[in-house]
Amino acid sequence: MSYKIEIEDLNAWFNAKKVLKDIYMKIPEKAVTAIIGPSGCGKTTLIRCINRMHELSPGGKVSGRVLLNGENIYAKDVDPVIIRRKVGMVFQKPNPFPMMSVYDNVAAGLKLTGLNDKSKLDEIVEKSLKLTSLWEEVKNELHKSGASLSGGQQQRLCIARALAVEPEVILMDEPTSALDPLASAKIEQLIRRLSKKYTIIIVTHNMQQAARVSDFTGFLYLGELVEFDETKKIFENPKTELTEKYITGEFG
Amino acid sequence: MDKLFNGFLALIACNVFVILFLMLYKILEGARLSLQTYGFSFFWGASWEPFPPTPDMQPSFGVLPLIQGTLVTSAMALLLATPISLGIGLTLSEFSPKRLNFLVSFLVELLAAIPSVIYGLWGIFILIPFLQNHIYPALQATFGFIPLFQESIRGPCVLTGSIVLAVMIIPTISAISRDVFAAVPDSQREAIIALGATRWETARMVMSYARSGVIGAIILGLGRAVGETMAITMVIGNSFNLFNSLFDPSYTLASIIANEFTEASSPPVYISALIEVGLVLFVLNLAINAFAIVIVWQTMKRVKGS
Numbered sequence: 001m002s003y004k005i006e007i008e009d010l011n012a013w014f015n016a017k018k019v020l021k022d023i024y025m026k027i028p029e030k031a032v033t034a035i036i037g038p039s040g041c042g043k044t045t046l047i048r049c050i051n052r053m054h055e056l057s058p059g060g061k062v063s064g065r066v067l068l069n070g071e072n073i074y075a076k077d078v079d080p081v082i083i084r085r086k087v088g089m090v091f092q093k094p095n096p097f098p099m100m101s102v103y104d105n106v107a108a109g110l111k112l113t114g115l116n117d118k119s120k121l122d123e124i125v126e127k128s129l130k131l132t133s134l135w136e137e138v139k140n141e142l143h144k145s146g147a148s149l150s151g152g153q154q155q156r157l158c159i160a161r162a163l164a165v166e167p168e169v170i171l172m173d174e175p176t177s178a179l180d181p182l183a184s185a186k187i188e189q190l191i192r193r194l195s196k197k198y199t200i201i202i203v204t205h206n207m208q209q210a211a212r213v214s215d216f217t218g219f220l221y222l223g224e225l226v227e228f229d230e231t232k233k234i235f236e237n238p239k240t241e242l243t244e245k246y247i248t249g250e251f252g
Numbered sequence: 253m254d255k256l257f258n259g260f261l262a263l264i265a266c267n268v269f270v271i272l273f274l275m276l277y278k279i280l281e282g283a284r285l286s287l288q289t290y291g292f293s294f295f296w297g298a299s300w301e302p303f304p305p306t307p308d309m310q311p312s313f314g315v316l317p318l319i320q321g322t323l324v325t326s327a328m329a330l331l332l333a334t335p336i337s338l339g340i341g342l343t344l345s346e347f348s349p350k351r352l353n354f355l356v357s358f359l360v361e362l363l364a365a366i367p368s369v370i371y372g373l374w375g376i377f378i379l380i381p382f383l384q385n386h387i388y389p390a391l392q393a394t395f396g397f398i399p400l401f402q403e404s405i406r407g408p409c410v411l412t413g414s415i416v417l418a419v420m421i422i423p424t425i426s427a428i429s430r431d432v433f434a435a436v437p438d439s440q441r442e443a444i445i446a447l448g449a450t451r452w453e454t455a456r457m458v459m460s461y462a463r464s465g466v467i468g469a470i471i472l473g474l475g476r477a478v479g480e481t482m483a484i485t486m487v488i489g490n491s492f493n494l495f496n497s498l499f500d501p502s503y504t505l506a507s508i509i510a511n512e513f514t515e516a517s518s519p520p521v522y523i524s525a526l527i528e529v530g531l532v533l534f535v536l537n538l539a540i541n542a543f544a545i546v547i548v549w550q551t552m553k554r555v556k557g558s
Contacts, residue, residue: 097440098461112448162446165448
């Protein structure tokens with residue numbers, strides 16, 4: 001198996017508070033990896049370390065190595081902007097740009113890269129919206145504000161926006177927590193489809209979701225990676241008592 | 253009890269309209285003589301003769317040069333102040349460290365608290381000598397082929413007035429734009445950063461998100477510039493003429509009221525004409541503010557997309 005991301009000796013802080021402790025993790029390519037754990041265990045911080053967003057939070061600090069395709073993204077000469085183009089992110093609450101149209105939302109990342117060729121943009125926007133099954137729903141409303149869509153559509157728009165720049169990895173931070181069950185189901189199907197082409201890491205507090213969508217699961221507790229394995233093994237035959245207690249709902 | 257309280261609040265709120273209409277009524281009443289005597293020629297006339305040279309002539313009043321002076325100095329002040337102010341607002345909300353923020357915000361707000369007569373004195377004793385000796389000759393040497401930069405250089409002139417106004421409205425525009433930039437949700441910044449935006453691209457997104465607020469800030473600044481009296485009176489030269497060059501002295505609506513009101517006891521049409529100048533200023537400012545509200549409202553509607 002080939003690994004897309006290798007996390008080695010990763011520690012992260014908010015000011016003096018250590019929120020991630022000595023994380024080692026190997027994330028397989030073109031598969032869905034779920035990060036589960038109770039609130040405040042560091043799930044979000046962990047994925048924000050993978051696209052160098054954590055260091056932008058007030059008081060955020062990181063040490064250790066995160067290798068993307070074998071290269072440390074925290075090496076001195078690495079530009080975080082380049083990393084973020086390779087590692088896209090979808091947030092907990094849908095955050096389309098309300099001052100931009102649906103079309104411009106999807107094209108936003110491309111325009112940052114300097115792409116201005118209209119026909120090329122049209123093509124990528126359509127492709128990205130089709131990937132997220134949004135095309136049929138919005139193809140006549142491309143000029144409308146991104147904020148005019150429903151919550152579920154907004155989140156798929158945000159995924160399309162992330163996909164448009166053709167990242168290698170997509171980080172998702174509880175992407176369905178603000179959505180209704182039907183909209184969540186659509187996003188989950190989408191994640192499954194995308195996993196054929198992309199490496200996906202999804203943070204979720206919903207264990208059923210982790211079981212449904214992921215191939216691998218990591219259980220994070222108080223900033224430590226307690227267990228990381230194939231999803232099936234984690235849910236059917238966890239190695240540690242703590243993991244078992246968490247997935248059976250004894251705490252969380 | 254709730255009903256009583258609501259009624260009480262409604263009554264207080266109504267005061268705004270009462271005051272507005274009372275003011276308008278009083279101004280109209282005071283300006284009636286002038287309105288009747290001069291009609292529309294008051295607005296596009298360009299002479300100001302309260303005391304005609306020969307006794308058989310009637311006093312004549314026309315405010316076109318005042319409107320020109322007011323609008324041009326205000327517009328130029330806006331042109332000068334807006335980029336600087338947006339720069340300050342953006343630096344404070346996006347780029348500078350927190351500790352520095354506090355200090356700079358404090359200084360900017362302090363600028364707003366300086367009495368305008370002090371700005372006028374600063375204009376006369378510091379700014380004018382400096383501009384007249386160093387900046388204006390260079391400007392003329394460079395841009396002298398444009399008519400706006402021709403003719404002999406005076407210290408107190410349209411350009412000096414505009415610069416002083418610009419300095420005076422910078423605190424207003426930068427403080428408000430800082431607040432509207434800071435009000436842009438962090439989720440929006442994270443969205444664009446996660447797409448691979450640089451800091452500058454992020455700042456551009458912030459400006460675009462906040463544009464209705466920015467327009468509001470700019471127009472509030474414009475309102476302030478149009479109504480500003482003391483400082484501009486001290487540095488614009490107070491010369492009743494349609495000007496051709498930025499180095500010409502000029503006059504503004506507010507300045508002429510301040511300068512001449514105390515001496516305008518007779519003839520009665522003189523004081524009435526000055527009150528009508530006030531009416532023009534009042535309507536101009538009302539129009540600017542209404543315009544601002546419409547623009548802010550429009551862009552908000554576009555942003556919400558409904």
